[in-house]
Amino acid sequence: MSDINLWDRASWDAVRRARGVTYTDIAEATGITYKAVTKWFYGERTPSLRSQILMAKALGIPLTQALKNITDPQVRSAVRSVIL
Known part of the structure; x- marks a missing residue:
């Protein structure tokens, strides 16, 4: 699932x-360094799925919104189980 x-x-x-x-704030919420977070937002790196989920929570992005581009029901279920 690392490519999700x-x-x-x-x-x-x-x-x-x-x-x-x-x-x-995002670095603290995700447990990732400030430098790594800036690389995400400057397009130099893509956060891991775990970091994406933690960041969605930190930003108050609803799960349904964060998952809107993932159509595989098994993947959606796996991600939900991590968040809930």
Whole structure:
């Protein structure tokens, strides 16, 4: 499942800015370094699925919204089980 991606940098950055969430806030919520978080938002790297899920929670992005591009029901179920 490591190739699963719910990350949409532009959309998530818009949410981050609108809610006033800093890169430091995201780093603390995901347990990842500030430098790694900035690389995600500058498009230099893609966060792991685990980090994507934690970031969605930190940004208040509903699970259904975060999963909208994942259509495989087994994958959706696996991701839900991690979040809930």
